[in-house]
Amino acid sequence: MPFQRYLLGLGFLSPALLVLAGLFLMPVALTGIIAFTNMSISTGVSGGAHVITGNLLTGLRDDGVEPAALDRLAETVFEVTPEALARARAAGVDPAFVADIEERLVGRRFTDGRAFERELKGLPHRPRAIRDLKVAADLFGASILNTRFADAAAARQAVVGVLPDAPEATVDRIVAASYTGWQWTTGNFARLLSSPDTLRLIVNTVFYVAATLSFTVFVGLFLAIGTFYLPPATAGVFSVLWLLPRLTPVVLYAVMWKWFTWEGGFVYTAAEALGLPAFNYMKGSVPTAWTIVILVNGFIGASFSMILFSSALKAIPIQQLWASEVDGASRWQQVRYIVLPQLRWPILFVVSYQTLSLLSSYQEIWLTTNGGPGRTTSVWALESFNTALNNYTGDLQYGLGAAMAVMLVVVGVTLSVIYLRLFRFDDLVGRPKIEF
Amino acid sequence: MRRTLSLWPLALLLALASAPIAIMYLFLLVDTVTNAPPGSAIPNALTLAHWRFLVDPRVTGDVWRPTVTTLLFTASIVAIVLVVSSTGGYALSRLNVPFRRFLLAGVLVMHAFPLVTLIIGVFLVLQFVGLYNTLTGVILVKAALMLPFGIWIMKGFYDTVPWEIEMAGVQDGASRFTVWRRLVLPQVKPGLFALALFAAIDAWGEYMLPRILAPSSDFQVLSTYLNAVSDPDSTTYNFNLFKSVGLFYMLPILALYAIFRERLTNIFGGGTKG
Numbered sequence: 001m002p003f004q005r006y007l008l009g010l011g012f013l014s015p016a017l018l019v020l021a022g023l024f025l026m027p028v029a030l031t032g033i034i035a036f037t038n039m040s041i042s043t044g045v046s047g048g049a050h051v052i053t054g055n056l057l058t059g060l061r062d063d064g065v066e067p068a069a070l071d072r073l074a075e076t077v078f079e080v081t082p083e084a085l086a087r088a089r090a091a092g093v094d095p096a097f098v099a100d101i102e103e104r105l106v107g108r109r110f111t112d113g114r115a116f117e118r119e120l121k122g123l124p125h126r127p128r129a130i131r132d133l134k135v136a137a138d139l140f141g142a143s144i145l146n147t148r149f150a151d152a153a154a155a156r157q158a159v160v161g162v163l164p165d166a167p168e169a170t171v172d173r174i175v176a177a178s179y180t181g182w183q184w185t186t187g188n189f190a191r192l193l194s195s196p197d198t199l200r201l202i203v204n205t206v207f208y209v210a211a212t213l214s215f216t217v218f219v220g221l222f223l224a225i226g227t228f229y230l231p232p233a234t235a236g237v238f239s240v241l242w243l244l245p246r247l248t249p250v251v252l253y254a255v256m257w258k259w260f261t262w263e264g265g266f267v268y269t270a271a272e273a274l275g276l277p278a279f280n281y282m283k284g285s286v287p288t289a290w291t292i293v294i295l296v297n298g299f300i301g302a303s304f305s306m307i308l309f310s311s312a313l314k315a316i317p318i319q320q321l322w323a324s325e326v327d328g329a330s331r332w333q334q335v336r337y338i339v340l341p342q343l344r345w346p347i348l349f350v351v352s353y354q355t356l357s358l359l360s361s362y363q364e365i366w367l368t369t370n371g372g373p374g375r376t377t378s379v380w381a382l383e384s385f386n387t388a389l390n391n392y393t394g395d396l397q398y399g400l401g402a403a404m405a406v407m408l409v410v411v412g413v414t415l416s417v418i419y420l421r422l423f424r425f426d427d428l429v430g431r432p433k434i435e436f
Numbered sequence: 437m438r439r440t441l442s443l444w445p446l447a448l449l450l451a452l453a454s455a456p457i458a459i460m461y462l463f464l465l466v467d468t469v470t471n472a473p474p475g476s477a478i479p480n481a482l483t484l485a486h487w488r489f490l491v492d493p494r495v496t497g498d499v500w501r502p503t504v505t506t507l508l509f510t511a512s513i514v515a516i517v518l519v520v521s522s523t524g525g526y527a528l529s530r531l532n533v534p535f536r537r538f539l540l541a542g543v544l545v546m547h548a549f550p551l552v553t554l555i556i557g558v559f560l561v562l563q564f565v566g567l568y569n570t571l572t573g574v575i576l577v578k579a580a581l582m583l584p585f586g587i588w589i590m591k592g593f594y595d596t597v598p599w600e601i602e603m604a605g606v607q608d609g610a611s612r613f614t615v616w617r618r619l620v621l622p623q624v625k626p627g628l629f630a631l632a633l634f635a636a637i638d639a640w641g642e643y644m645l646p647r648i649l650a651p652s653s654d655f656q657v658l659s660t661y662l663n664a665v666s667d668p669d670s671t672t673y674n675f676n677l678f679k680s681v682g683l684f685y686m687l688p689i690l691a692l693y694a695i696f697r698e699r700l701t702n703i704f705g706g707g708t709k710g
Contacts, residue, residue: 005532006532006533006534008531008532008612008613009527009531009532009533009534010527010533010534011527012523012524012526012527012531012616013523013524013527013528013531013533013539015519015520015523015524016520016521016523016524016527016583016587017524019516019520019576019579019580019583020546020580020583020584022561022580023558023561023576023577023580023581024546024549024554024580024581024583024584026557026561027553027554027555027556027557027558027560027561028549028553028554028557029557030556030557030560030561031553031554031556031557034556034557034560045560045563045564219453222449222450222453223450223453223454226446226447226449226450227450229443229446230443230446230447230450231443234447238450238454239701240697241454241457241458241461242454242457243693243697243700243701244457244461245457247637247689247693247700248641248686248689249640249641249643249658249659249662249685249686249689250641250643250659251641251643251659251660251662251663251666251682251685252662252682252685252686255662255666255675255678255679255682256460256461256464256679256682257460258666258668258675259460259463259675259678259679260456260459260460264474264675265675266459266460266463266477269475269476269477270477272475295456299456299457307701360549360551360553363643363644367643367663384556385555388556388559389555389556389559389648390648398556398560401556402553402556402557405553405556406553408553409549409553412549413545416544416545420541420544420545
C-alpha cells in the first residue's frame with residue numbers, strides 16, 4: 001500500500017507541517033486575500049454593520065446621488081409611536097403630559113421639529129419651561145442618521161421607510177455605501193499603480209538594495225582577502241570585530257548608531273572639533289541619512305559575506321599560491337587569477353541571498369531613520385509595514401499594506417526561482433536510500 | 437621580515453574600514469563606567485552611576501522582570517525549534533515523504549520569504565485565534581519563522597550521517613523510530629547544539645514581533661524595554677545610561693560568543709548556505 005510507506009515520514013514531519021501551515025502558509029494566504037479587500041482598522045477584521053453618517057451623505061452627494069433624497073435622510077422625523085411614548089415615560093417626562101400626547105397625537109408624524117413643538121405647546125399639561133418642552137420633543141425624534149443596522153435588509157427597510165418613492169437603484173446605492181465592514185476590491189492595486197509615490201518608492205528601494213549590496217560585496221571581499229594575507233593573530237582581531245554587528249540585538253545596534261551620528265555623538269563631536277559641519281546626521285539631511293541607512297545595513301551584510309568568503313578562501317590549496325609566487329606573480333595577479341575565481345560561487349550566493357533579504361528588510365531603517373527626513377529614505381517593505389501595522393495616525397490600512405506586501409512577494413518569489421535554478425537545486429535533494 | 441613590513445598598509449586600510457565598529461563597541465564598554473565632559477567623547481571620570489538601574493527601579497523601571505521574560509521567551513523558542521526541526525529535518529533527509537522535492541523547495545523559499553508579508557497575515561491569524569497580545573502567541577510565531585532555517589540545517593546534518601548506522605540498527609530489529617532516537621540523534625548533536633545557539637541569539641535579540649503582536653500587553657522583553665528606555669524624548673536622555681542597559685542586555689550574547697566563537701563563526705557563515 002503506497003500510503004503506508006509514507007506513514008512514518010509524515011509522522012515525523014507532522015509537527016513541522018502543523019506549525020508551518022498555521023503560522024506560515026495561512027498568513028501568506030491571508031495576506032493574498034486581504035490584498036483584495038479594503039480592510040482597515042475602521043472596517044475591522046470581522047464583518048461590519050450598516051450605518052448612514054453625515055460624511056457618507058456628503059460623499060454620496062459628490063457622487064451625484066439626488067440631493068433631495070439625501071436631505072430627507074438627514075432629517076429628523078418626529079413620530080408619536082407607543083415605543084416613543086414609553087421612552088418619554090422612562091425618561092421622566094411628566095406622566096400627565098405624556099398621556100396628553102398619547103391621547104391627541106398618537107400615530108401622527110412630523111418632519112419639521114418646530115411644527116411638532118407647536119402642537120405640544122397646545123396641550124393642557126405642557127411643562128412651564130420651554131427647555132423641558134424641547135427635551136420632551138426630542139425624545140420623539142428619530143433619525144436614520146448614525147443608527148446601526150445589523151444587516152443590509154434592516155438598513156434597506158429603514159431607508160425605504162424614509163424614502164418610499166425613491167428609485168430602487170438609489171436605495172441600493174445608499175445601502176451599499178453604508179456598509180462599515182470590509183469589502184472586496186481591486187482598488188489597492190489600482191491605487192498603487194496610479195500613485196506618484198509608488199515610483200519614488202521603487203526608485204528608493206532599488207537604490208537602497210543596489211548600494212547596500214555593493215557595500216556588502218566589496219567590503220566583504222576586501223575584508224576577507226585582507227585578513228587572508230595578514231598573520232593569523234591580526235586577522236583574528238578583525239574577524240572577531242566583524243562578527244559583532246550580526247550578533248548584536250537590533251535595538252542595541254540602532255542605539256549605538258544613534259549615539260555615533262546624533263548631536264553630541266561621536267561623529268558630531270569629532271566634526272565640531274575639526275570645524276566641519278556638525279548636525280544630526282541621521283535626520284538632518286538626505287545624503288547623510290542615506291549614507292547611514294546603507295552603512296547600518298551594509299555592516300551587517302559585510303559581516304555575513306566576510307565569513308562566507310573567508311571560509312571559501314581557506315579551501316584554496318596553499319601550493320597553488322606558492323607556485324604562483326615562484327612563477328613571479330604579483331599580489332594583485334594572485335588575487336585576480338587565483339583568489340577571485342575561487343570566490344565566484346560565494347559571491348553569486350551573497351548577491352542572490354542578500355538581494356532577497358534586503359528587499360524585505362526594514363527593521364534597521366525603521367529603528368534608525370524610520371524613512372526620514374520626510375519619507376526620503378523609505379523603502380517598499382517599510383512603507384508596506386507602516387501602512388498596515390505601524391502608523392502614527394492609527395489609520396492602519398491592512399488591505400493596502402497587504403497589497404504592497406504581495407507585490408514584494410511576487411518579485412521575491414520570481415528571484416528565488418531564478419536562484420534555485422542557478423544553484424542546481426537537484427543536487428541538494430537526493431532520494432532516500434532505505435525505502436520502507 | 438620584508439613580508440610583514442609590506443603588510444602594514446593593508447592592515448591600516450582594514451583598520452580604517454573597521455573603525456566605526458571598533459569605536460562603537462569600544463565606547464559601548466567604556467561609556468557605561470565613565471563620564472565625559474560636554475562637547476567631548478573622551479571620558480574624564482570613572483563612575484558606576486549608569487549601572488544604578490540594576491538595583492533602583494526608579495531609574496528606568498524594573499529591569500529584572502523583562503530579563504526573566506526574555507529568558508523564558510528564548511528558552512521556549514529554542515525548545516520548540518529544536519524538537520520540530522529535528523523530526524522534520526529527519527523526515528526530509530531520510531524518510532519517504534510524498535512531494536519531497538516540493539516540500540524541500542518550499543522550506544527553502546520560506547527561508548527567504550519576506551517577513552513583511554507574513555507579519556500582516558500573522559497579525560490577523562493571532563487576532564482570530566485569540567493569541568494576539570499574549571506571550572504564547574509571540575513565542576509560537578517566532579519559532580515558526582525560524583523553522584524553515586532549522587529544518588534545512590538539520591536536514592544538512594542528517595545527510596552526513598552514514599546510512600550504514602541506520603541499516604545496522606534496522607538489521608538488528610530496531611524500529612525506525614528507535615533507530616532515530618538512539619542511533620541517529622546522537623550523531624547530529626553538533627547540529628542540534630549549533631541550531632540551539634543560533635536560535636537563542638536570534639530570539640534574544642527579537643524586537644519586532646513582541647512590539648507588533650503584543651503592543652499593549654503587560655509583559656516586556658528586554659528589546660522592547662531597551663527601546664522604551666532609549667526613547668530620545670524621555671526624561672532620562674543619556675546615552676551612557678542607554679548603553680549600560682544595552683550592554684546588560686547583550687551580556688549573555690557576548691558570553692556565548694566568548695565561549696563558542698569558532699562554532700558561531702561557522703553557523704553564521706556556513707549555516708545559511710545550507
